[in-house]
Structures are given as C-alpha cells and as structure tokens.
Amino acid sequence: MKKLLLLALLAQTAAAEEAPSDGPPGPPSRWGLGVGAVASDSPYAGEGTRVMPVPLISYQGEKFFFQGIRAGWQFVRTDAFEFAAIAQFKFDGFDIKDLSRQQLAANGLDYRLLEDRDDSLDAGVTAKWSGMAGEIELELLTDVTDKSGGQQFSLQYGYPLHWGQTMVTPNVGVTWLSDDTANYYYGTLDKEVARGAIDYKPDAATIPHVGVNVMRSFGRNWSAFAFLKYSVLPDEIKDSPFLEPDSNGSASILIGVSRNF
Structure with a gap:
C-alpha cells in the first residue's frame, strides 16, 4: 500500500501542469496544495484492498521542484521536451506482520523465518517528449541506499484527448526491474534461505501496465x-510465495482535487 503514496503525491503536480485552463493568462503557479484518496488491490498475501486519504503538495521553481516525495533539478523544460535529475522515495517495502501468516504458510513460508523489506531512496534521470503524436516518458532509477541495490527502468506512452476543460489521457507502459530489485521485493533473501525458508529468486522482471488519467480544470487555479492503473504481473513475480495465489495483476486508483498558488 505504501507504494501508492508515490502515485498520489506526484498526481497533484501532473494535474496542475497538464490540465487545461479556462482562465486569463497570468504568472506561472509555483505551489500546489490538494487532497486525494488512493485505493489499491494489493497482490501481497493478506493485504487485500485498502483506501487511504493523502495530502498533495508540490512546488515548481525555474529549475528546482519537488512533488511530495520526489525532488529534482530540471536541465531542460520546453513544451516539447523535459529532462531532469531526480531523487525519490521508493515505497515498495513491507512489514511481515502486515501479511497473512496463514496465506504465507499455505505458500510454504514460515513468517518467523522472514524479514521486513525496507523502503529506499532512488535517484536517476527522467525525460519526457510531447508532440502531436502523444507523450513519451522515460525514467531510469537506481537504489542509492543499497536496500535492494537494484535499478528500475520505466517507459510510458500516452495520448491526451481534450474536451473543453477536460483532458483524458489513455496510457500504456512497461517497468523493468533488475534482478536485485525483483529478488529483494518478491523473492526470499539469502539469510532467510539459510534459516530454512524456501529459495525463490525471480531475477529481472518486466511489468506492463495500462491506465487512464482524467483531469478537469475549474478556472485558472483549481483542478x-x-x-487509474492496472499492472499485469509476469510469471517471475506472480509465482512469488509472498503473493496471493493466482495474483495476475494489481489495480490502483487515485482521485483528488488541488489548487495552484
């Protein structure tokens, strides 16, 4: 569930930057404040569906920006291309006590042999190309805290459709997890195997997803x-003993409202 905070805290800035405006021109907005709610159907054993309210805070300067749990420096920012160095928290960790002991046991895992998975701080670069054919976003991150010691590469394509002050952007993409990242969050650790846990290491994995973003502006400041996003889990991950049996995917949705200042 914690990983959805990233989606929620980044969303308010996306809404502020992409939603069409029906107000008069004026100085660019720097601050954004809002509130939202995020829900997810977690594939992890026993987590189920959860709903959580979240605050949404962002800041955009000439070069420096932060979006809740992400901060960065934009080297290039034009209508057609953006390129930035970023650092952000990765909320893919989990506590063993939050998972179902019965379902872990049914998957062959004794919770007493297991350890929590920690969150991390990732750093890397992000780029975005925009044009008549749509938008392409690329992101390359590495774990600088050495929790997993791995990397993550994401590529997404979206095509914005405008109806007055409403914009709908269907999107598709893939996220590649290095073997270190996939093994840490979905496999058993060497120290756990040494205690008697089953040895499962999924190696590198590619996770495709589909989604849609809907934005509506109200005047110059409100949106x-x-x-909505659905990720399809590959065999390397859905066979993990940490997941619910027959977990083929993971769905999440965020709704919110924000105001720019």
Whole structure:
C-alpha cells in the first residue's frame, strides 16, 4: 500500500501542469496544495484492498521542484521536451506482520523465518517528449541506499484527448526491474534461505501496465483528477510465495482535487 503514496503525491503536480485552463493568462503557479484518496488491490498475501486519504503538495521553481516525495533539478523544460535529475522515495517495502501468516504458510513460508523489506531512496534521470503524436516518458532509477541495490527502468506512452476543460489521457507502459530489485521485493533473501525458508529468486522482471488519467480544470487555479492503473504481473513475480495465489495483476486508483498558488 505504501507504494501508492508515490502515485498520489506526484498526481497533484501532473494535474496542475497538464490540465487545461479556462482562465486569463497570468504568472506561472509555483505551489500546489490538494487532497486525494488512493485505493489499491494489493497482490501481497493478506493485504487485500485498502483506501487511504493523502495530502498533495508540490512546488515548481525555474529549475528546482519537488512533488511530495520526489525532488529534482530540471536541465531542460520546453513544451516539447523535459529532462531532469531526480531523487525519490521508493515505497515498495513491507512489514511481515502486515501479511497473512496463514496465506504465507499455505505458500510454504514460515513468517518467523522472514524479514521486513525496507523502503529506499532512488535517484536517476527522467525525460519526457510531447508532440502531436502523444507523450513519451522515460525514467531510469537506481537504489542509492543499497536496500535492494537494484535499478528500475520505466517507459510510458500516452495520448491526451481534450474536451473543453477536460483532458483524458489513455496510457500504456512497461517497468523493468533488475534482478536485485525483483529478488529483494518478491523473492526470499539469502539469510532467510539459510534459516530454512524456501529459495525463490525471480531475477529481472518486466511489468506492463495500462491506465487512464482524467483531469478537469475549474478556472485558472483549481483542478480535479482521477488516475487509474492496472499492472499485469509476469510469471517471475506472480509465482512469488509472498503473493496471493493466482495474483495476475494489481489495480490502483487515485482521485483528488488541488489548487495552484
């Protein structure tokens, strides 16, 4: 569930930057404040579906920006291309006590042999190309805290559709996890195997996803939005003993409202 904070805290800035405006021109907005709610159907054993309210805070300067749990420096920012160095928290960790002991046991895992998975701080670069054919976003991150010691590469394509002050952006993409990243969050650690846990290491994995973003502006400063995403789990991950049996995917949705200042 914690990983959805990243989606929620980044969404308010996306809404502020992308939603069409029906107000008069004026100085660019620097601050954004809002509130939202995020829900997810977690594939991890016993987590189920959860709903959580979240605050949304962002800042955009000439070069420096932060979006809740992400901060960065933009080297290039034009209508057609953006390129930035970023650092952000990765909320893919989990506590063993939050998982179902019965379901872990059914998957062959004794919770007493297991350890929590920690969150991390990732750093890397992000780039975005925009044009008549749509938008392409690329992101390359590495774990600088050495929790997993791995990397993550994401590529997404979206095509914005405008209806007055409403914008709908269907999107598709893939996220590649290095073997270190996939093994840490979905496999058993060497120290756990040494205690008697089953040895499962999924190696590198590619996770495709589909989604849609809906944004609606109200005047120059207010916007409402909803982000829906469904990720399809590859065999390397859905066979993990940490997951619910027959977990083929993971769905999440965010709805919120924000105001720019």
